[in-house]
Amino acid sequence: MNEDFSKLLSPFQFPVSGIQVDNRIVMAPMTTFSGNEDGTVSDDELSYYKERNRGAGLLISACAYVTPQGKAFPGQFSAYSDDMLPSLKRLAAALKENGGKAVLQIHHGGRMCPPELVPGSEPLSASAVAPVREGAVTPREMTELEIEETIAAYGEAARRAVEAGFDGVEIHGANTYLIQQFFSPHSNRRTDKWGGSLEKRMTFPLAVVDAVKAAVKKASDRPFIIGYRISPEELENPGITMNDTLALAEVLSEKELDYLHVSTMNFFGASLRDAADATPRAQLIYDKVGHKLPVIGVGGVSTPQQADMVLGTGVQLVALGRELLIEPRWLEKLKNGQLDSIETALDVHNQSGLHIPTPMWNSLLTRTGWLPLKE
Numbered sequence: 223m224n225e226d227f228s229k230l231l232s233p234f235q236f237p238v239s240g241i242q243v244d245n246r247i248v249m250a251p252m253t254t255f256s257g258n259e260d261g262t263v264s265d266d267e268l269s270y271y272k273e274r275n276r277g278a279g280l281l282i283s284a285c286a287y288v289t290p291q292g293k294a295f296p297g298q299f300s301a302y303s304d305d306m307l308p309s310l311k312r313l314a315a316a317l318k319e320n321g322g323k324a325v326l327q328i329h330h331g332g333r334m335c336p337p338e339l340v341p342g343s344e345p346l347s348a349s350a351v352a353p354v355r356e357g358a359v360t361p362r363e364m365t366e367l368e369i370e371e372t373i374a375a376y377g378e379a380a381r382r383a384v385e386a387g388f389d390g391v392e393i394h395g396a397n398t399y400l401i402q403q404f405f406s407p408h409s410n411r412r413t414d415k416w417g418g419s420l421e422k423r424m425t426f427p428l429a430v431v432d433a434v435k436a437a438v439k440k441a442s443d444r445p446f447i448i449g450y451r452i453s454p455e456e457l458e459n460p461g462i463t464m465n466d467t468l469a470l471a472e473v474l475s476e477k478e479l480d481y482l483h484v485s486t487m488n489f490f491g492a493s494l495r496d497a498a499d500a501t502p503r504a505q506l507i508y509d510k511v512g513h514k515l516p517v518i519g520v521g522g523v524s525t526p527q528q529a530d531m532v533l534g535t536g537v538q539l540v541a542l543g544r545e546l547l548i549e550p551r552w553l554e555k556l557k558n559g560q561l562d563s564i565e566t567a568l569d570v571h572n573q574s575g576l577h578i579p580t581p582m583w584n585s586l587l588t589r590t591g592w593l594p595l596k597e
């Protein structure tokens with residue numbers, strides 16, 4: 223078969239920072255559960271990233287919490303204080319050493335934080351509404367002061383990313399975490415300026431964007447990428463609908479961001495809220511704002527053919543998550559025409575060869591159906 227993957231391998235320039243990446247492949251952010259107890263990045267994580275730093279033009283780190291109250295996973299590393307700068311510098315250097323551009327994902331778990339991981343054993347959120355899941359804890363509604371401090375903490379984390387040598391930050395507004403909780407009519411029942419109408423539910427996400435932009439402008443004397451990740455829909459009722467998301471995307475597209483990363487587990491999957499609605503969510507968003515805000519699509523992409531189909535919908539960049547766990551050399555193999563040797567199932571006997579830290583490895587093997595396994 224004579225296949226042409228030149229589009230995947232073509233460079234892309236981000237519109238605001240002007241930073242150029244060599245190709246259209248992005249490493250999706252993936253939590254490793256393997257950081258040190260003190261919030262620093264561990265040696266095993268550095269080895270994991272070094273193994274994957276030839277995998278994509280843009281490399282997004284696992285999410286880093288911006289305040290201790292935002293820690294959502296055991297072994298999550300952090301960006302919440304200047305004490306983390308040496309750790310963040312090591313991470314940026316590991317990601318960048320082969321020419322890829324390094325982005326730090328900044329995050330607060332809100333009501334998704336396990337109580338035992340946060341100070342006072344008390345998860346916080348927009349409102350005191352528990353997530354819909356077995357045994358979920360009801361969070362405490364944040365005070366105005368806590369909201370303002372948290373917004374400032376995102377800005378401070380972005381400043382640290384600049385100082386640590388990253389090429390950018392991704393604001394984690396997806397996957398049910400705090401920023402999404404403020405945007406969601408399920409988790410945000412506030413009646414003050416932070417909640418109520420669709421417009422008011424945007425107040426917190428937009429304030430975080432403004433804080434990050436201001437912090438980067440102040441701290442950086444070099445081009446710096448600012449991206450934003452969203453989850454387009456929620457299953458809950460009330461919950462985020464596609465109309466909500468298109469409205470948010472429209473407003474974000476006026477914010478001079480470099481990209482919008484549309485988090486889905488299956489790029490070509492149907493709407494979560496209406497199985498009959500089969501257009502990829504990222505494509506709908508691209509159709510609305512893609513001409514001014516580049517879109518990254520993600521979810522279930524394993525082969526170059528699939529990645530090429532994603533770009534065929536118009537979205538400018540395609541992210542690979544689980545596939546880069548399975549096949550760290552994906553991009554090299556594509557470039558070298560070794561398509562047949564691209565692995566698409568995790569070799570369960572090759573943890574050390576794949577440089578996957580043990581806590582992450584264990585979670586990948588025990589969560590059934592998360593990724594294809596090769597016994």
Ligand SMILES: Cc1cc2nc3c(=O)[nH]c(=O)nc-3n(C[C@H](O)[C@H](O)[C@H](O)COP(=O)(O)O)c2cc1C
Pocket residue numbers: 250251252253254283284285327394396397451485486487488520521522523541542543544545
């Ligand atoms: C082990 C693992 C950890 C993840 N951690 C994060 C994370 O830290 N931040 C985030 O936004 N998404 C996270 N995700 C979601 C991925 O970025 C991605 O959107 C999802 O896995 C779908 O893409 P894929 O099919 O290419 O893996 C994680 C996914 C996996 C499998």
